[in-house]
Amino acid sequence: MILVTGAAGKTGQAVIRALAFRGGAIRAMAHKPEQVELLSSLGAQEVVVGDMRSQVFFEKATRGIQSVYHICPNVDPYETVIGAFAIQAARHAGVEHFVYHSVLHPQTENMPHHWKKMHVEELLLESGLGFTILQPAVYMQNVLAYWDRIMGEHVYTVPYPVETRLCMVDLEDVAEAAALVLTQPGHLAAIYELVGCAPISQNEIAQILSEKLGFTVQAEPLSLEKWESQTRRLGIGDYQVETLLKMFQYYEKFGFHGNPHVLTWLLGRKPASFAGFIECTARRQQKIH
Numbered sequence: 001m002i003l004v005t006g007a008a009g010k011t012g013q014a015v016i017r018a019l020a021f022r023g024g025a026i027r028a029m030a031h032k033p034e035q036v037e038l039l040s041s042l043g044a045q046e047v048v049v050g051d052m053r054s055q056v057f058f059e060k061a062t063r064g065i066q067s068v069y070h071i072c073p074n075v076d077p078y079e080t081v082i083g084a085f086a087i088q089a090a091r092h093a094g095v096e097h098f099v100y101h102s103v104l105h106p107q108t109e110n111m112p113h114h115w116k117k118m119h120v121e122e123l124l125l126e127s128g129l130g131f132t133i134l135q136p137a138v139y140m141q142n143v144l145a146y147w148d149r150i151m152g153e154h155v156y157t158v159p160y161p162v163e164t165r166l167c168m169v170d171l172e173d174v175a176e177a178a179a180l181v182l183t184q185p186g187h188l189a190a191i192y193e194l195v196g197c198a199p200i201s202q203n204e205i206a207q208i209l210s211e212k213l214g215f216t217v218q219a220e221p222l223s224l225e226k227w228e229s230q231t232r233r234l235g236i237g238d239y240q241v242e243t244l245l246k247m248f249q250y251y252e253k254f255g256f257h258g259n260p261h262v263l264t265w266l267l268g269r270k271p272a273s274f275a276g277f278i279e280c281t282a283r284r285q286q287k288i289h
């Protein structure tokens, strides 16, 4: 049985779908009771509900488990503590394989959420557990947060310069890679960078959106001040706001560069391109409307 933590988030759902497709027996870790039905419908045989910030909950959740796929909530101030709880509980339960959903370039101290993931990786290396670490790039799916504005106003707004180049990956490819390392032998003690495409600029993203959607989409920068006031109005916490601001500043200064060779090898095929991802998304949206 494989325990998937952070199961009801967008990563968790994709991983559960991919694992269920391969016939994996899944115990999903939900945060709230209302997430149980969804997780069962995606293919989880068992669902446990609780708070990841509790060591006791982790000890219960890992009982009888062979493999753990650990996904920490996005930009969580307690990521290192949660990671330590997960690793400790896995050791107590005699887990054979602990797979950690990390991030591309965890060694960047200037991005606090990456740095916390690096500490969790360090704990895992020293835990004595059989491990695999996956380091995904920026999800292509993040663009969907701006979808209504792209479709309605034909504008793609980002809180960094439109020349900023970022490498991305389709979350569906990440989930397939996760399912592969969990269900096939040969991935112990491996650290894999999951990059779908070479870095592309925000202008290039707008150009691809224009080509695939059939109207001109303009990439527009949003000042950090405006982004901050909009985000604070949504009630997002101080740690998350400050961490994301640091990430945008990092992107502006250095971009985010990675190479798709490892993921290509792991999947045995080319990962999805951004153009391919947008084509699929547009087709799916047409079916819904």
Ligand SMILES: NC(=O)c1ccc[n+]([C@@H]2O[C@H](COP(=O)([O-])OP(=O)(O)OC[C@H]3O[C@@H](n4cnc5c(N)ncnc54)[C@H](OP(=O)(O)O)[C@@H]3O)[C@@H](O)[C@H]2O)c1
Binding pocket: 006, 007, 008, 009, 010, 011, 012, 030, 031, 032, 050, 051, 052, 053, 071, 072, 073, 074, 075, 101, 102, 103, 104, 113, 135, 136, 137, 138, 139, 142
């Ligand atoms: N987005 C990207 O581009 C990207 C790229 C690389 C890596 N990552 C990493 O991927 C991971 C997952 O991201 P995501 O966007 O899929 O996460 P997410 O949507 O934030 O999902 C996290 C899940 O964890 C649950 N959760 C939150 N607090 C919890 C707690 N205290 N105890 C138990 N469950 C809790 C959430 O439930 P509720 O909604 O009910 O709170 C949600 O179901 C993150 O670690 C992120 O750093 C993301």
